[in-house]
Amino acid sequence: MPNSRSVVEDDLLRIPLRALKNHPGIVLCVSVLLASCAAKPAPLQINCVTLAKVSGHVHLVPCSRQASNPVQLDDAGSGVTSACPKDNNVELIVIRDGQPTFILPDQVHVQRSGDGIAVAIDADLQ
Numbered sequence: 001m002p003n004s005r006s007v008v009e010d011d012l013l014r015i016p017l018r019a020l021k022n023h024p025g026i027v028l029c030v031s032v033l034l035a036s037c038a039a040k041p042a043p044l045q046i047n048c049v050t051l052a053k054v055s056g057h058v059h060l061v062p063c064s065r066q067a068s069n070p071v072q073l074d075d076a077g078s079g080v081t082s083a084c085p086k087d088n089n090v091e092l093i094v095i096r097d098g099q100p101t102f103i104l105p106d107q108v109h110v111q112r113s114g115d116g117i118a119v120a121i122d123a124d125l126q
Helices: 001-021 024-039
Strands: 042-048 054-063 078-080 090-096 099-103 110-112 118-125
Touching: 042 054, 054 090, 090 110, 090 118, 099 118
Parallel strands: 042 090, 054 078
Antiparallel strands: 054 118, 090 099, 110 118
16 A cells, blocks of 8 residues: 555646646746735834824924834824835834724825935825
């Protein structure tokens, strides 16, 4: 019986290999999908906390060494953060009344100075 087990294991390996050889497009599609997922970096997440029921506009001043983590938002939705984003891929997580609200990168605007340094991070909070 030892030979029958190795035959079954060999068949289990041969079937997928044969299918991949007969359909190289599958290999190409899977490779492209894996490469595209790996090429996109995760957004920079900035955690914000507010005691007030803030809604409307959130305004953060980035690159501040004295900032607390998480960012403390005032009643107007303003705060300072030590985060200094190098690109516009920024996600804000605002905790209000213990509930997180996610503001995705496409809804966050990073304003930059002429030399590319972030000077403000703005988003609308609903």
